Amino acid sequence: MxxxxxxxxxxxxxxxxxxxxLADPTRIQMLHMLSAAEEPICVCDFTAAFDLGQPTVSHHLAKLKQAGFVDSFKRGVWAFYRLRDDMPKSARAALATIPR
Amino acid sequence: MxxxxxxxxxxxxxxxxxxxxLADPTRIQMLHMLSAAEEPICVCDFTAAFDLGQPTVSHHLAKLKQAGFVDSFKRGVWAFYRLRDDMPKSARAALATIPR
DNA sequence: GCAAGGCATCGACAACTGTCAATGTATTTG
DNA sequence: CAAATACATTGACAGTTGTCGATGCCTTGC
Incomplete structure (x- = not known):
């Protein structure tokens, strides 16, 4: 054939x-946290959750944003990230393969 | 919370x-071909399908095998690859996100 | 207006990855 | 056995990636 x-x-x-x-354990964890959370998560919470420097955390979040998984907004001094509600279809399907 | x-x-x-x-276009194409095919695919067919050297093709197939997506067998001089029928659950779920 | 804190960006560096050329290993054919 | 073919493995190299320290930009509080 x-x-x-x-x-x-x-x-x-x-x-x-x-x-x-998705090919990084830290970003997997970030998406896991965002999937489980009801509300947007502050960068400061990510920085506290991982044993990584703040620039590295920002770097990972920027990659997730660029890939269409998350978006962000600023409130006061803080930057919050959340899953995009209009996530690309392929991204939503891939995200569904991460355990809740 | x-x-x-x-x-x-x-x-x-x-x-x-x-x-x-999965984070490589060539390997995506390989899985796409294997998903659509009824039968195992020979390395020589992959080599013909991509504009890449034979060692590079072997390299990509080895990665897919190592990750649990495919297995292989030899018949005569040829090596055939196919989707694992006992693929890990997470791998099967991820594979389902690739268009048929 | 100034200092402090939260975050993004930049520059640097080590580790990893995709690719190729060369070589090695089986298997078939003459 | 010798030559040829299909594939895997090795070594090398350029490009990419994860990480950090340093720095810059805003916002808040004094």
Whole structure:
């Protein structure tokens, strides 16, 4: 039998980029926390939860944002992150594979 | 509200390792081909399908195997790869997020 | 207005990853 | 046995990634 037509290159690239955002234990934990939380989570809480410097925490959150999993807003001095409610379909499906 | 208990470190590490295996367009395409195919696919077919050297193709297939997505067998001179039928549950769930 | 605190950005560095060329190992064929 | 073919493994190299320290930008409180 002939091989199936490949996915469009752009599709494969986008999927790979999305999985790359998930390919780190810290970011997995972050998404787990956000999935379980009712409310947005402050960067300061992430910084307290992980044994990592604050710039590193910001770096991971920026990657999750860039990949379309989360968005953020500022209230006063604090920056809060939450799962995007209009998350891309593929992102939502991938997120569903992380245990609650 | 208190933050949810984190995932066990081992769980987060395993998930991250699994997503790392998916974090490459070539490997996405390989899984796509294997999902669509009725039969195991020969390394030579992968080598023909991608504009990559044979060692690189072997490298990608080895990563998919190590991550638990595929297994392989040899028949004569050829090596065939197929989706594992006893794929880990998390791997099966993640694979389901790749378009058929 | 000034100091302090929360966060993002920048620069640097070690570790890892994708790729190739070269080589090694089986298996088939002559 | 010799040559050829299919694949895996090794070594090397450039590009990427996770991490940190230092710095910059805002916002709040004095």
């Amino acid at each position: 002939a091989l199936a037509p490949p996915l469009p290159d752009a599709t494969a690239d986008e999927l790979a980029a999305m999985y790359k955002a | 208190a933050l949810a208990p984190p995932l066990p470190d081992a769980t987060a590490d395993e998930l991250a390792a699994m997503y790392k295996a």
